[in-house]
Amino acid sequence: MDILRIATAGSVDDGKSTLIGRLLYDTRSVPKDKLDAIDAASKRRGVDFLDLSLLTDGLIAEREQGITIDVAHVYFSTPTRKYIIADTPGHFEYTRNMVTGASTAEVSVILIDARNGIVEQTARHYAIACMLRIPHVIVCVNKMDLLSYDHARFDNIVAQFRTQFTALKPAAQRLDFLPASSLHGENVTRSSPHMPWYTGPTLLEMLEVAESHQPRHFAARMQVQTVIRPRTDALHDFRGYAGRISSGTFAVGDEILVLPNERRTRITRIQRFGADIERAKAGDSVTILLADDIDISRGSTFCTSDAAPDARRELRARICWLDRTPLENGKTYVLQHGIQRMRAKLAHLESILDVVAQTESANPAALKLNEIGIASLRLAQPVYADVYADVPTNGAFILIDEWSNTTAGVGFVL
Amino acid sequence: MMKNSIAASPIFADGQAQAAAFPYELADEAIYILRETAAQFERPAILFSGGKDSIVIAHLAMRAFAPARPPFPLLHIDTGHNFPETLTFRDRLVAELGFDLIVRTVQDSINRGRVREESGKYASRNALQTVTLLDAIEELKYDACIGGARRDEEKARAKERVFSVRNEFGQWDAQRQRPELFDMYNGRIAPGENVRVFPISNWTELDVWNFIREQHIALPSIYFAHERDVFDRDGLIWADSPFINKTPDEQPYRTVVRFRTVGDMTCTAAVRSDATALDDVITEIRSAEISERGARIDDKRSEAAMEKRKRDGYF
Ligand SMILES: Nc1nc2c(ncn2[C@@H]2O[C@H](COP(=O)(O)OP(=O)(O)O)[C@@H](O)[C@H]2O)c(=O)[nH]1
Numbered sequence: 001m002d003i004l005r006i007a008t009a010g011s012v013d014d015g016k017s018t019l020i021g022r023l024l025y026d027t028r029s030v031p032k033d034k035l036d037a038i039d040a041a042s043k044r045r046g047v048d049f050l051d052l053s054l055l056t057d058g059l060i061a062e063r064e065q066g067i068t069i070d071v072a073h074v075y076f077s078t079p080t081r082k083y084i085i086a087d088t089p090g091h092f093e094y095t096r097n098m099v100t101g102a103s104t105a106e107v108s109v110i111l112i113d114a115r116n117g118i119v120e121q122t123a124r125h126y127a128i129a130c131m132l133r134i135p136h137v138i139v140c141v142n143k144m145d146l147l148s149y150d151h152a153r154f155d156n157i158v159a160q161f162r163t164q165f166t167a168l169k170p171a172a173q174r175l176d177f178l179p180a181s182s183l184h185g186e187n188v189t190r191s192s193p194h195m196p197w198y199t200g201p202t203l204l205e206m207l208e209v210a211e212s213h214q215p216r217h218f219a220a221r222m223q224v225q226t227v228i229r230p231r232t233d234a235l236h237d238f239r240g241y242a243g244r245i246s247s248g249t250f251a252v253g254d255e256i257l258v259l260p261n262e263r264r265t266r267i268t269r270i271q272r273f274g275a276d277i278e279r280a281k282a283g284d285s286v287t288i289l290l291a292d293d294i295d296i297s298r299g300s301t302f303c304t305s306d307a308a309p310d311a312r313r314e315l316r317a318r319i320c321w322l323d324r325t326p327l328e329n330g331k332t333y334v335l336q337h338g339i340q341r342m343r344a345k346l347a348h349l350e351s352i353l354d355v356v357a358q359t360e361s362a363n364p365a366a367l368k369l370n371e372i373g374i375a376s377l378r379l380a381q382p383v384y385a386d387v388y389a390d391v392p393t394n395g396a397f398i399l400i401d402e403w404s405n406t407t408a409g410v411g412f413v414l
Numbered sequence: 415m416m417k418n419s420i421a422a423s424p425i426f427a428d429g430q431a432q433a434a435a436f437p438y439e440l441a442d443e444a445i446y447i448l449r450e451t452a453a454q455f456e457r458p459a460i461l462f463s464g465g466k467d468s469i470v471i472a473h474l475a476m477r478a479f480a481p482a483r484p485p486f487p488l489l490h491i492d493t494g495h496n497f498p499e500t501l502t503f504r505d506r507l508v509a510e511l512g513f514d515l516i517v518r519t520v521q522d523s524i525n526r527g528r529v530r531e532e533s534g535k536y537a538s539r540n541a542l543q544t545v546t547l548l549d550a551i552e553e554l555k556y557d558a559c560i561g562g563a564r565r566d567e568e569k570a571r572a573k574e575r576v577f578s579v580r581n582e583f584g585q586w587d588a589q590r591q592r593p594e595l596f597d598m599y600n601g602r603i604a605p606g607e608n609v610r611v612f613p614i615s616n617w618t619e620l621d622v623w624n625f626i627r628e629q630h631i632a633l634p635s636i637y638f639a640h641e642r643d644v645f646d647r648d649g650l651i652w653a654d655s656p657f658i659n660k661t662p663d664e665q666p667y668r669t670v671v672r673f674r675t676v677g678d679m680t681c682t683a684a685v686r687s688d689a690t691a692l693d694d695v696i697t698e699i700r701s702a703e704i705s706e707r708g709a710r711i712d713d714k715r716s717e718a719a720m721e722k723r724k725r726d727g728y729f
Contacts (some may be wrong), residue, residue: 001437017508072572075618082437084616100593120447228481238481244446244597273441274480285445285478299454317546324594336598362690398598409594 007102009125017180019198021052025389026189029076071101095320097368120264145181196331219307240287246393251279266291311382326366334400343380388412436624444613445478454601458558462488464500465676467562487514493539495678503634518550538680650683
């Protein structure tokens with residue numbers, strides 16, 4: 001069975017929680033005691049319907065303020081696949097959580113309140129989905145019931161969206177539009193009698209067939225997490241390199257290149273879950289054994305011998321800042337690329353992006369919380385990263401604040 | 415009902431994953447997280463409760479580091495109110511898989527005056543074990559504790575990170591969680607801080623059961639239907655035991671039940687069930703009307719019970 005990871009986005013009150021609640025409810029993923037609990041809570045608040053948004057708003061502060069602050073993960077499954085939804089907050093100040101929630105998504109569902117049309121948060125969230133190269137974006141025009149299911153209104157929003165964001169859309173991105181009412185469950189899992197003009201699939205039908213695997217043409221990459229050496233008499237010479245394949249495939253007999261050593265060798269065995277297999281693919285956690293005795297440790301990279309990433313001591317990257325302490329020229333950080341860490345210095349902050357207007361201004365003094373810009377970094381040792389647009393799984397990094405140790409920013413190699 | 419050997423050999427062939435009911439990507443993810451924990455921390459340990467989730471963690475660790483031994487001991491916080499079946503099972507698992515087991519007891523915390531026993535009808539040692547745990551982490555200098563919590567269990571847990579940084583007092587601060595991007599886990603901490611690691615965050619209860627079935631993992635017998643002395647309280651079925659203060663009208667009777675989660679005898683309710691085999695259990699869960707933690711008496715105390723306990727340093 002495979003897994004589809006979805007991130008939801010939209011402004012506060014566009015109906016994200018209701019939509020997710022609806023998906024859970026209609027796929028019978030909510031146990032009866034939980035339904036009873038939200039039924040009681042709905043009544044306490046004086047609403048006369050089952051407030052499905054109560055299924056996901058979990059933290060005390062959120063219940064007090066009636067908003068979603070942090071990413072909540074929600075799970076449901078159909079006979080086809082398992083779904084993981086990252087329910088991300090709509091408030092501007094929580095953009096960092098939205099980036100966090102969306103970073104692993106294969107599908108981004110962006111909600112628009114049909115009455116309000118495209119708003120600033122729509123632009124922001126779509127820009128983030130594009131920056132993250134989420135392969136599939138579904139724009140869900142919600143609350144159609146409040147506009148008498150007006151066909152023209154829907155077409156208008158779609159047309160405006162397409163015009164406003166053409167420059168933003170990566171060529172490989174799949175973009176779909178959907179008119180819905182989450183509250184009444186229309187076009188979520190069942191099609192709507194009120195919108196005969198919409199003949200496309202429901203949201204769930206779209207999700208059931210959405211692509212969940214990365215493209216096959218990506219070059220093979222794996223960073224070594226740890227070296228496995230049992231040091232027992234029986235397994236005296238066993239030396240396995242444990243890691244998770246980030247892209248492509250590795251098979252027994254393949255010639256690979258080991259970095260930073262730049263040594264070529266051959267794969268003699270691959271183990272997954274402790275058992276021998278012939279071939280492993282992106283996402284598999286494996287232990288790889290090699291023909292030659294090479295000096296390999298945590299952070300070494302295995303790749304296909306004819307398509308290796310370049311060693312970079314300087315990186316130019318798009319950066320989204322996630323911390324209250326701003327990113328500034330000359331500051332040093334710990335850069336983590338995959339599992340490999342090194343010191344990095346911010347050499348030059350080139351520009352800052354106005355996400356909504358999609359314009360860049362040169363030479364900003366700093367990048368503050370939730371701001372996005374382009375910067376170059378100098379590294380203490382080479383990193384074997386790909387351009388994010390080419391191989392996303394090997395083209396992103398985080399910046400860690402050396403003093404607070406928090407994850408302060410995320411970067412995408414240009 | 416220990417039908418399976420504990421040290422089940424990993425069964426996995428190419429192509430088997432597609433046909434499986436369990437999404438094996440979740441096991442890859444958990445193994446990646448366990449390996450990161452081993453690499454990023456100096457003294458990591460597995461918090462072992464004897465429940466199915468921590469048993470699954472132990473088995474994942476075996477697979478993550480095979481053929482070497484996992485670099486984690488098991489830490490069991492013993493409330494003294496365990497189901498005896500859990501302890502028997504624990505000792506067998508430790509012997510067969512070859513883990514080091516470290517036990518710290520709530521009784522010892524009581525004796526040393528660190529905590530006071532609760533009294534009354536609902537007395538339980540569930541809250542007390544947080545103190546024993548935090549003392550153990552400090553004493554043993556653990557910088558990472560691996561737990562079997564899952565995000566689908568409860569609303570506060572749905573917001574928990576995989577690497578959850580705790581301050582010196584073990585507390586969870588929901589507002590100050592580190593962003594967790596892609597699969598880049600940041601386990602850098604200051605002295606005194608530690609991290610709780612949750613490798614099976616993205617598993618659901620059904621995923622756990624399907625994994626147990628497909629990987630032939632043995633469980634304590636109380637997960638399967640058996641005869642037991644129970645009594646009714648607050649609409650739930652409670653196991654009769656010397657640890658519970660019953661009122662005179664709470665009369666024990668014998669019936670067939672099983673447990674969906676395994677905590678203390680004082681805070682785990684039983685469900686009526688005839689499911690004696692794994693397949694029956696899975697069928698039952700698929701159709702179950704009650705969520706897993708719905709049978710946890712400790713969660714019933716208030717709507718925000720779990721979040722409050724997490725802030726105090728609970729698992
Ligand atoms: N009429 C109508 N109301 C909706 C719809 N979807 C959500 N709502 C209401 O809009 C409000 C905000 O919804 P919620 O799901 O909490 O929004 P969130 O902040 O995006 O999670 C709630 O009162 C919902 O009942 C819809 O399709 N139609």
